[in-house]
Amino acid sequence: MAAAVTAPKKAVTTARRRVQIPDTMIAEAIDRFGPPEVLTAHRRPVPSVSPNEVLISLRSAGVGNWDARIRDGSWALDKVRFPYVLGVDGAGIVAAKGSRVRRFDVGDRVWSYSYRPAKGGFYAEFVVVPSHDVGHLPDGVDLTHAGMVVATALTAQQGIDDHLRVRGGERVLIFGASGAVGTYAVQIAKLRGAHVIGTATGRDAQELVQRLGADAVVDARDLRDLGRLKQIALDAILATAGGDGLEHCIDLVRKRGRVAYPDGVEPPPKPRTEVSVGSFDAVPGAHELDRLAKLFLGAHLRIPIAAEYSLTHAADAHRRLERGRVLGRIGLRIRH
Numbered sequence: 034m035a036a037a038v039t040a041p042k043k044a045v046t047t048a049r050r051r052v053q054i055p056d057t058m059i060a061e062a063i064d065r066f067g068p069p070e071v072l073t074a075h076r077r078p079v080p081s082v083s084p085n086e087v088l089i090s091l092r093s094a095g096v097g098n099w100d101a102r103i104r105d106g107s108w109a110l111d112k113v114r115f116p117y118v119l120g121v122d123g124a125g126i127v128a129a130k131g132s133r134v135r136r137f138d139v140g141d142r143v144w145s146y147s148y149r150p151a152k153g154g155f156y157a158e159f160v161v162v163p164s165h166d167v168g169h170l171p172d173g174v175d176l177t178h179a180g181m182v183v184a185t186a187l188t189a190q191q192g193i194d195d196h197l198r199v200r201g202g203e204r205v206l207i208f209g210a211s212g213a214v215g216t217y218a219v220q221i222a223k224l225r226g227a228h229v230i231g232t233a234t235g236r237d238a239q240e241l242v243q244r245l246g247a248d249a250v251v252d253a254r255d256l257r258d259l260g261r262l263k264q265i266a267l268d269a270i271l272a273t274a275g276g277d278g279l280e281h282c283i284d285l286v287r288k289r290g291r292v293a294y295p296d297g298v299e300p301p302p303k304p305r306t307e308v309s310v311g312s313f314d315a316v317p318g319a320h321e322l323d324r325l326a327k328l329f330l331g332a333h334l335r336i337p338i339a340a341e342y343s344l345t346h347a348a349d350a351h352r353r354l355e356r357g358r359v360l361g362r363i364g365l366r367i368r369h
């Protein structure tokens with residue numbers, strides 16, 4: 034399946050809107066760990082805000098492979114209280130704010146990445162998050178897709194800019210370039226002036242990675258195809274998947290080269306003596322979201338969406354995720 038690639042419009046300004054806040058909302062939650070079927074619609078009270086929190090009326094949310102692991106119980110979370118509302122990122126309109134919140138007004142267009150928000154996740158019509166996990170949405174990024182960007186684009190930006198510190202002219206491999214993090218990593222590494230090689234399996238995935246700007250694409254599941262990299266001394270790798278193909282690519286990194294991967298990549302790459310190999314977690318926060326907004330404003334990054342589902346079809350989104358070969362990110366459209 035070809036991924037839809039949304040190109041942000043140049044300058045879109047939206048009239049500030051007041052939002053009706055009902056007493057209850059629909060949220061997709063689990064009452065126990067299990068297969069996608071355990072994810073069902075619940076009617077829940079709309080959470081109220083404390084002084085440093087923001088209530089967001091959500092338009093879209095991201096679906097990540099970590100959500101599936103939380104759902105099936107394989108992600109080690111402490112103190113899970115059921116029903117548990119999934120989702121760590123999304124976008125919408127500020128519906129209410131706490132008494133100490135100065136950076137936002139009701140009606141502002143915002144996006145947020147918040148790991149385990151205490152009052153429930155983003156698979157819901159409303160979410161309450163600490164205001165420092167919220168950022169203003171840049172003009173030109175539409176609300177129906179912005180929520181499907183946040184966690185994975187932040188991960189890519191921090192991987193390329195903060196952990197690998199990619200510089201112009203470097204030869205950078207994005208391992209798993211057609212996935213949710215990889216599709217942004219390709220674009221950001223190109224923006225930094227790198228020579229970018231992406232790995233992707235299948236024609237659709239390879240074409241997508243090329244459209245996003247990669248200079249070359251190889252199939253990491255095909256050792257013969259990987260042989261094409263032998264002539265290139267790689268400076269750096271951002272890895273979004275692990276395994277034999279990745280180990281083979283790390284063998285091609287020059288002395289004192291760098292490899293970075295987000296925690297969660299399995300199996301994690303083996304440590305090396307002459308190449309630095311390190312993991313990282315995407316950092317949320319107002320500063321990070323402002324950096325991401327600047328990136329989107331300046332570069333008009335493309336937003337590759339593999340599939341969109343309505344909120345009450347979140348279980349179908351998880352089934353799609355589990356079938357694999359997802360080009361870009363899967364998302365939930367929450368309101369139109």
Ligand SMILES: NC(=O)c1ccc[n+]([C@@H]2O[C@H](COP(=O)([O-])OP(=O)(O)OC[C@H]3O[C@@H](n4cnc5c(N)ncnc54)[C@H](OP(=O)(O)O)[C@@H]3O)[C@@H](O)[C@H]2O)c1
Pocket residue numbers: 097098099184185188208209210211212213214215232233234238253254273274275276278279295296297298299313314315316357358359361
């Ligand atoms: N710690 C953090 O803060 C953080 C944040 C974001 C993501 N993560 C982690 O980062 C990883 C990537 O996330 P994502 O959302 O980008 O996942 P994703 O969308 O599934 O992307 C992974 C990519 O790797 C490819 N791939 C998988 N197995 C492969 C193999 N054996 N050989 C070659 N390529 C392979 C996939 O291609 P196919 O589709 O062809 O299999 C896909 O393009 C996940 O483990 C996630 O949990 C961590």
